Amino acid sequence: ADPDPLQDFCVADLKASASLNGFPCKLAAEVTSGDFFFDGLSKEGNTTIFGSAVTPANVLAFPGVNTLGISMNRVDFAPGGINPPHSHPRASESGIVIKGKLLVGFFTTNNVFYSKVLSAGEMFVIPRGLIHFQQNVGEGKALAFTAFNSHLPGAVIVPTTLFASTPSVPNQVLTKTFQVDDDLISTIKSKFGS
Numbered sequence: 001a002d003p004d005p006l007q008d009f010c011v012a013d014l015k016a017s018a019s020l021n022g023f024p025c026k027l028a029a030e031v032t033s034g035d036f037f038f039d040g041l042s043k044e045g046n047t048t049i050f051g052s053a054v055t056p057a058n059v060l061a062f063p064g065v066n067t068l069g070i071s072m073n074r075v076d077f078a079p080g081g082i083n084p085p086h087s088h089p090r091a092s093e094s095g096i097v098i099k100g101k102l103l104v105g106f107f108t109t110n111n112v113f114y115s116k117v118l119s120a121g122e123m124f125v126i127p128r129g130l131i132h133f134q135q136n137v138g139e140g141k142a143l144a145f146t147a148f149n150s151h152l153p154g155a156v157i158v159p160t161t162l163f164a165s166t167p168s169v170p171n172q173v174l175t176k177t178f179q180v181d182d183d184l185i186s187t188i189k190s191k192f193g194s
């Protein structure tokens with residue numbers, strides 16, 4: 001989904017501020033082999049309250065992907081863990097399960113739900129912008145790698161967007177949206193520390 005590159009590469013200079021579209025290039029004379037290799041996905045992530053950990057290899061973590069229109073994530077799951085419903089405004093996603101059993105699903109703009117339980121070696125695809133999740137439905141830990149056609153796909157995470165924004169969404173917006181009472185909304189907000 002990103003624009004095509006206009007040169008071989010443009011290793012991001014993260015010290016410069018992001019301009020209109022992405023980061024300026026590091027000086028060619030300062031580019032080394034190290035800019036094109038990244039070991040940040042080699043370690044298991046620390047799982048959050050959701051029982052999952054997303055470790056990104058996007059342009060902010062791996063400046064070598066700047067302008068190349070690609071990036072990846074590592075996603076670790078504790079037993080029962082979920083990578084909660086979220087969408088990527090700037091990319092389609094593909095993924096492969098490396099370990100464990102994952103229930104993977106996404107929703108169309110007409111609320112049609114497509115899902116499947118995947119095992120090691122099996123892949124999925126999530127069309128750009130659609131809400132999706134993965135849940136570990138196996139016995140032990142699970143591991144997946146995902147790939148995106150953007151160097152910075154972005155993630156809109158539904159539960160934290162609605163219940164842990166800064167500043168907080170007024171409760172009356174959420175009580176009316178979900179047709180529940182104020183106490184329930186406050187309880188959900190408290191789970192996210194807000």
Ligand code: GLV
Nearest residue numbers: 054073075083146
């Ligand atoms: C999984 O959905 C991911 O965004 O890495």
Ligand code: MN
Nearest residue numbers: 086088093132
């Ligand atoms: Mn995703």
